[in-house]
Amino acid sequence: MKAAIAGASGYAGGELLRLLLGHPSIGIGTLTAGSSAGTRLGEHQPHLPMLADRIIEETTPEALSGHDVVFLALPHGQSAALAARLGQDTLIVDCGADFRLTSAADWTHFYGGEHAGAWPYGMPELPGRRERLRGARRIAVPGCYPTAATLALFPAFAAGLAEPDVVVVAASGTSGAGRSLKPNLLGSEVMGSVSAYGVGGVHRHTPEVEQNLTAVAGRPVRVSFTPTLAPMSRGILATCTAPAAPGVTAAALREAYETAVKDEPFLRLLPEGVWPATAMTVGANTAALQVALDDRAGRIVAVAAIDNLTKGTAGGAIQSANLALGLPEELGLPLNGVAP
Amino acid sequence: MKAAIAGASGYAGGELLRLLLGHPSIGIGTLTAGSSAGTRLGEHQPHLPMLADRIIEETTPEALSGHDVVFLALPHGQSAALAARLGQDTLIVDCGADFRLTSAADWTHFYGGEHAGAWPYGMPELPGRRERLRGARRIAVPGCYPTAATLALFPAFAAGLAEPDVVVVAASGTSGAGRSLKPNLLGSEVMGSVSAYGVGGVHRHTPEVEQNLTAVAGRPVRVSFTPTLAPMSRGILATCTAPAAPGVTAAALREAYETAVKDEPFLRLLPEGVWPATAMTVGANTAALQVALDDRAGRIVAVAAIDNLTKGTAGGAIQSANLALGLPEELGLPLNGVAP
Amino acid sequence: MKAAIAGASGYAGGELLRLLLGHPSIGIGTLTAGSSAGTRLGEHQPHLPMLADRIIEETTPEALSGHDVVFLALPHGQSAALAARLGQDTLIVDCGADFRLTSAADWTHFYGGEHAGAWPYGMPELPGRRERLRGARRIAVPGCYPTAATLALFPAFAAGLAEPDVVVVAASGTSGAGRSLKPNLLGSEVMGSVSAYGVGGVHRHTPEVEQNLTAVAGRPVRVSFTPTLAPMSRGILATCTAPAAPGVTAAALREAYETAVKDEPFLRLLPEGVWPATAMTVGANTAALQVALDDRAGRIVAVAAIDNLTKGTAGGAIQSANLALGLPEELGLPLNGVAP
């Protein structure tokens, strides 16, 4: 099988290529981009010598057609038009936001403009989602923060142990912002500094976490979400709390998480007392999870660490693509990270 | 006036010395430490050439006596015995935890052992505290996390705008852990990684934040506190949320913060839309604050950035010492940071 | 085939395990260590969930016997005794220094004590070395700095373009120092700082670089080597200069490097004008090379970037082991890095 990658010169595109280079059943076809069209891939992804001399084409439906799967790693707003031109038989896996939200009102509130619709949501770990991804031809890859926050808390909501007043504070590496030339992303500004941004419920990933947890809980879940930028390239650590339902015990909580991760290839509940660090997951498609009950404050505290580019974007995309293409879900996806 | 510093070879001790070297009214007297006694200060604080050849003495009441002020930067448990021997006329400023908590039950629960009592709490910004510090002879310097979290939220509670179900997630640089030789503090483990620790309401700074906010609110405030370790040496970014009281508006919230910081030399409310970064405060005694109302989630989100070693420890200590010694509160304390 | 790893709890051991987990022909047998014996591997290598529950045994000849290959990642001085007990049929790949130097005088000068001898040197890229590694039963894995410096300069010496007055200044990530609990390796000291150490020709890797380049040049090469510590976990950037031989042109220099890397799977000469960055090689067994002729100063400047744990230790070890075991040299070794 063959994959085209649109947005091959960016960080998400580079991670898709790195993973596909190790994938036994999906080969790498056409690479496209916008302003980088016509250049060698090696100029943009110097860590991928095996593809250094590949020439990047312009992102057009023609360039992307003729592949079994097309991965879109593009700014939002471009996926719908491309998808319409690629035909219903091609698997399209969109790493962007266009088709993640089911609520048109939420879309308009957070992204502005008109809602393009919703595609099957690429988080197989959520109850009932894996089946919907098998054989799918359209997949919306979850956002990086929603991946971390949802995986941290869904076991508690699935077991009915948490109340819906959720607070999430997450630290992300700078690669989550892509290769944008903004002053606040310069190394000189980032190193030695943690900063907040998108505070006050305005970050676009907020309704996506709510959508996921609401579906699991079976009742509306509100999320206060604050993202922060940390001085590292990769990784998200999401610290997530929700009020404990009456009578919840630490043992019941642990059991709920053990049940939730039991058959999941990429969820890893750490031994009791060990807390996630993003370094555990660099380059891996793994989410490292831990949970505790804070009796004094009456809150469940769940923490997830992921690599924002792997499980949070490109790895999650390939995991769902594997399901859609009828391949083993784990195929080509690293479980082990690169550390220290 | 002359100061002795106990614990001069550690990070907090080094920051006390750096600041005192620029203090116009307090000179540097005896330096003491534990296992480093007998060595040159330059071995431990190579960034302080002006003191490089000072010899560190052993921490004893004799070595510390004869000074106008004694700063203790020691592991907890050592302050009470030293204080008892130093006499009631000497100002003792304890950067450790021994005398911060007023509740003996909280002390025993979080620190174990017997409560030594409480000294005047060195956070002049809290309502009514400044006056109690003037002329005081004993001062308990607040913990670094409590400094950030309290300064972030006290204006909301002082104005009656927040409900007492607080969630704090804070990222700290590694210097907060001191110069301890632990594997998880090695550069190889820390760089490129954000990790959680002390999760689930067990961190010792939790009851201190509760104590502060309870005093301001006039009713019990519960805090869910999660600390995380970020790949930087200095700085704390505390993201703090509390449910908004009924009817709170963004304008009322802003006004409450403007009122709270108006006459405070070291509190800095950023312009609207600008969010704190720890890089704004490196080496400065300033706390950079911002607040927003999240209407959807019904929560106030307040963020504070401080330098954990300056405003969070040594600078806060000198600020309170200035008050106790009858000096201008700002004397010798930098308002500006070192950046980028 | 099955491999035992001695020193499995350290950084080099962890990297050997990470790579072997992806090796199609070498399985992972016994894991041993010193003070970590009896603990779970997951405590030390939390990035390797697939091996988390393996119990580490004590490093003894008995524990290591019965494997096709034994990788030793131990402090120097321990390899000889273990090797003597493991028999001549077992392939022993020593990541330590014990058997790297051929000169007993150099050994005693730089390491002290008695010289244990020399094993086939695991750098197949050097002229004539690949053949000696095929079928070998003892292999001395090169040091990390010598790997970078030798690969940077050997093409110039092999082509007779360089004079033997070499200056090497190399920056290494902190993992090169292992998981040692030393104050100067703490994150607080390392972050935001580059420092020199082992200056003045005293670093133990100096004679190893000289030995390599002398062998290639066919005449004695002297090396002034200065290592520096950089604020990153992984990577070595070696900047290496040598006087240009009379009449050398930039074109001849380029050609010499193109010739040297032509059939080498892990040497990568970057396009002209692109200079190595360690980020190009994180987690990869690749060395990124570039060279220039400085006409004004009359010097060749060659730069190599490697991952000190991969090509510089564990990857280099497996590359040579592949040759010794009759496997394809590249088997199981990543060409692509993890970036950004």
Next chain:
Amino acid sequence: MKAAIAGASGYAGGELLRLLLGHPSIGIGTLTAGSSAGTRLGEHQPHLPMLADRIIEETTPEALSGHDVVFLALPHGQSAALAARLGQDTLIVDCGADFRLTSAADWTHFYGGEHAGAWPYGMPELPGRRERLRGARRIAVPGCYPTAATLALFPAFAAGLAEPDVVVVAASGTSGAGRSLKPNLLGSEVMGSVSAYGVGGVHRHTPEVEQNLTAVAGRPVRVSFTPTLAPMSRGILATCTAPAAPGVTAAALREAYETAVKDEPFLRLLPEGVWPATAMTVGANTAALQVALDDRAGRIVAVAAIDNLTKGTAGGAIQSANLALGLPEELGLPLNGVAP
């Protein structure tokens, strides 16, 4: 006295302001910039709350006139025109390159275009230079790399102990590149990576180091200079080697350095065996020096650590301005750094 700062929104401008805020005799007058004209300083220098509300004016001779001293922190090529308009009585301190080189040929070779001339060179530590700076009305501030490399090696050349075949490899923090929006300066690319650039004798600071050492040595000195970019915001570590003259001993070398630094307020020769780290000098106007004789390689190895923005730019500028204005050379300049 009053200073105007042209280029107030950049990193060098910010450091000038930080230092002048602590200067007892020079007040801060007009602030100017190019594209940032009309904005608040706080938008660009959020670490300087004391100046947050100052409005930046456009850089014109009119805006800069009427000050005792004008600091220019501008891209090269703009200083000559401004200086011509400011009058001979105003002290102009140019942090840019325009007037550093005495050789028109070197200027044209390295910078292109026509040579504007040379101003008194602001490195008082060099033999005979301090006197020329007293009362000067024009000062060319040395480049950051030349500051580190020259201070590292001049004592050896002044004492006749070194031969003129110099090799310098220096690691710089990213702030040396200014606030330029280039992909290779993004945090995601910089963190976890050391990279080479400007290799092969093409970096513009090369002839400046040669000019300095040639003047000290009294004979032509050639320099092979390679800069590298390290994952930190501030700091330069320059590793500098030169062949030892015949018969040089370690004791003679040490003595030469002790003599050179003896009366210098900002040069600090570290105790024997201690090697410079950039963390020793963050925010300080100090250069930390160390030297060793490598007997085997026949080379002197000298290492200097400075803060590129302080001693390497803004601090060096104020040091020379103090001399020119008849003030004590050390006035307002920190000797101690901010660490860890």
